[in-house]
Amino acid sequence: MVRLPTTLLAACGLLAGRALAALEVNLDDKESIKKAAALVAEDLLTFYRGDEPGWVPGILPGPPPDGDYYWWQGGAMWGALLDYRHTMGDTKFDDTIYEALLFQVGPNNDFMPPNWTASMGNDDQAFWAYAALLAAETGFRDPPADQPQWLALAQAVFNEQTHIDRRVEGGECDWGLRWQVYRTNNGFDYINTVANACYFNIGARLAHYTGNNTYSELAERTYQLIDRLGYISDQYDVYDGAHLPDCKEINKAQFSYNAAMLMQGAAFMYNVTNGNSTWETRLDGLADGILRVFFAQDGVAFEPSCERPPGVCNADMESYRGYMHRWMANSIQLAPKLLYNKFMPTLKTSTAAGVKQCTGGANGRMCGFHWTTGKYDGLLSASLQMNVLGALTSLIMPEVPGPLTNKTGGTSKGDPDAGLEKTEMPTLAPITTGDKAGASILTILIVTGALSAFAWMSLD
Numbered sequence: 001m002v003r004l005p006t007t008l009l010a011a012c013g014l015l016a017g018r019a020l021a022a023l024e025v026n027l028d029d030k031e032s033i034k035k036a037a038a039l040v041a042e043d044l045l046t047f048y049r050g051d052e053p054g055w056v057p058g059i060l061p062g063p064p065p066d067g068d069y070y071w072w073q074g075g076a077m078w079g080a081l082l083d084y085r086h087t088m089g090d091t092k093f094d095d096t097i098y099e100a101l102l103f104q105v106g107p108n109n110d111f112m113p114p115n116w117t118a119s120m121g122n123d124d125q126a127f128w129a130y131a132a133l134l135a136a137e138t139g140f141r142d143p144p145a146d147q148p149q150w151l152a153l154a155q156a157v158f159n160e161q162t163h164i165d166r167r168v169e170g171g172e173c174d175w176g177l178r179w180q181v182y183r184t185n186n187g188f189d190y191i192n193t194v195a196n197a198c199y200f201n202i203g204a205r206l207a208h209y210t211g212n213n214t215y216s217e218l219a220e221r222t223y224q225l226i227d228r229l230g231y232i233s234d235q236y237d238v239y240d241g242a243h244l245p246d247c248k249e250i251n252k253a254q255f256s257y258n259a260a261m262l263m264q265g266a267a268f269m270y271n272v273t274n275g276n277s278t279w280e281t282r283l284d285g286l287a288d289g290i291l292r293v294f295f296a297q298d299g300v301a302f303e304p305s306c307e308r309p310p311g312v313c314n315a316d317m318e319s320y321r322g323y324m325h326r327w328m329a330n331s332i333q334l335a336p337k338l339l340y341n342k343f344m345p346t347l348k349t350s351t352a353a354g355v356k357q358c359t360g361g362a363n364g365r366m367c368g369f370h371w372t373t374g375k376y377d378g379l380l381s382a383s384l385q386m387n388v389l390g391a392l393t394s395l396i397m398p399e400v401p402g403p404l405t406n407k408t409g410g411t412s413k414g415d416p417d418a419g420l421e422k423t424e425m426p427t428l429a430p431i432t433t434g435d436k437a438g439a440s441i442l443t444i445l446i447v448t449g450a451l452s453a454f455a456w457m458s459l460d
């Protein structure tokens with residue numbers, strides 16, 4: 001069930017008596033795109049309560065059953081808004097974004113706040129690092145010197161995930177980053193693409209921002225690992241992952257964000273190496289794979305693992321295509337010769353379809369999940385607003401300056417040793433009924449063949 005935010009309910013009252021207006025946009029007119037995106041951003045923020053008394057800053061209502069969203073999706077939303085802000089020049093949400101990111105850094109300045117660590121996956125932590133990286137890459141307001149800095153926060157996450165505590169030692173899966181941080185959680189023995197691709201992506205971006213070669217080397221090593229495990233096929237299908245002990249039985253479910261974050265990381269490496277041919281081959285292959293697998297239906301985004309029967313989507317999966325559109329556009333910035341003509345026509349057809357179905361909700365312009373049908377599907381969530389916001393953003397992003405580095409005006413202060421001193425694990429609560437419920441849901445889904453359940457970011 002989706003709970004209507006009270007701000008939205010209040011808007012109902014205001015709108016009563018006024019004609020409802022569907023979201024409309026002329027995709028050939030930049031001002032029209034900006035106007036539409038501003039409305040979608042405003043509607044996205046109606047799901048956020050963290051700036052109201054009694055609610056926690058930084059996060060969307062949750063985690064289930066207290067609300068629809070896991071902790072990581074807060075980080076994902078701030079990333080979407082930072083890209084929107086940089087691309088469209090709308091600084092209206094700056095204070096909200098700033099407060100949200102700093103509120104969730106935790107006592108060790110590494111996006112491990114004690115409230116959420118018990119169910120922490122390496123991918124969950126990484127989505128907050130993505131937001132911090134975007135703040136650095138887009139020149140977002142730096143915190144004062146006595147506060148954590150954007151670059152150092154991302155370095156802390158990267159360094160912790162480099163640590164062997166988070167990894168497999170020896171055997172077929174050697175050096176694989178585990179999905180979950182703690183051994184008591186489901187998925188501690190799942191060596192999946194998303195955790196490793198997040199780490200790869202952060203490494204490539206740290207290499208780009210700082211010019212420090214250690215990050216490039218770790219990114220290269222990670223790409224080779226994911227490839228060696230067979231998670232990237234010869235046709236650049238990107239699979240979900242496999243379990244210990246040998247990582248042999250690969251779950252072949254495909255999700256758009258896995259392929260897109262590998263592709264974006266490859267675009268950063270291609271840029272860092274000034275067009276190295278190995279990275280060009282990987283980038284080109286991943287880019288073609290994305291168009292083939294996730295835009296097969298007339299160039300409109302489609303998430304096969306959940307939109308094709310018997311797939312089921314949860315709120316996590318419903319948000320993947322928004323990241324995909326933004327990361328495609330960001331990759332165009334980093335490799336324009338290779339990707340501009342390849343991606344732009346598809347970004348445009350997909351965005352047009354995304355906007356077309358935004359005719360729902362109390363204000364008559366909320367967006368649903370299914371973009372290929374041309375009709376609003378009755379769903380309401382922050383993820384669905386984020387998707388259309390990401391798509392609109394992707395159409396303009398290639399025209400604005402690409403990610404900053406510390407040589408091209410980036411001002412965020414780093415700390416290459418961030419996160420290194422903190423290797424002790426917090427004491428963990430015994431497994432709760434919630435964890436057990438998660439485990440049995442997972443088992444049921446595996447037995448019934450809905451393997452896409454593995455892509456859940458936080459099962460607790």
Ligand SMILES: *[C@@H]1O[C@H](CO)[C@@H](O)[C@H](O)[C@H]1NC(C)=O
Pocket residue numbers: 056057103104106113115
């Ligand atoms: C942790 O939870 C408490 C109790 O709900 C809340 O007051 C606090 O703001 C939360 N902190 C973070 C970082 O989420």
Ligand SMILES: *[C@@H]1O[C@H](CO)[C@@H](O)[C@H](O)[C@H]1NC(C)=O
Pocket residue numbers: 209210211212406407414416
């Ligand atoms: C950029 O980062 C590198 C690596 O951390 C550092 O050596 C260099 O001094 C930095 N450059 C500037 C201009 O801050």
Ligand SMILES: *[C@@H]1O[C@H](CO)[C@@H](O)[C@H](O)[C@H]1NC(C)=O
Pocket residue numbers: 220273276277278279
């Ligand atoms: C290009 O990158 C690959 C992978 O990192 C590396 O093995 C190769 O030596 C690089 N080629 C050049 C010409 O630098």
Ligand SMILES: *[C@@H]1O[C@H](CO)[C@@H](O)[C@H](O)[C@H]1NC(C)=O
Pocket residue numbers: 270271274275333334335336337401402403
């Ligand atoms: C690297 O990215 C910049 C924009 O950030 C772009 O101008 C440049 O052409 C890119 N380099 C390559 C090799 O594509």
Ligand SMILES: *[C@@H]1O[C@H](CO)[C@@H](O)[C@H](O)[C@H]1NC(C)=O
Pocket residue numbers: 212213214215416417
């Ligand atoms: C480069 O990164 C590595 C790994 O974090 C770090 O040990 C080293 O000090 C960094 N070098 C510079 C010049 O910042």
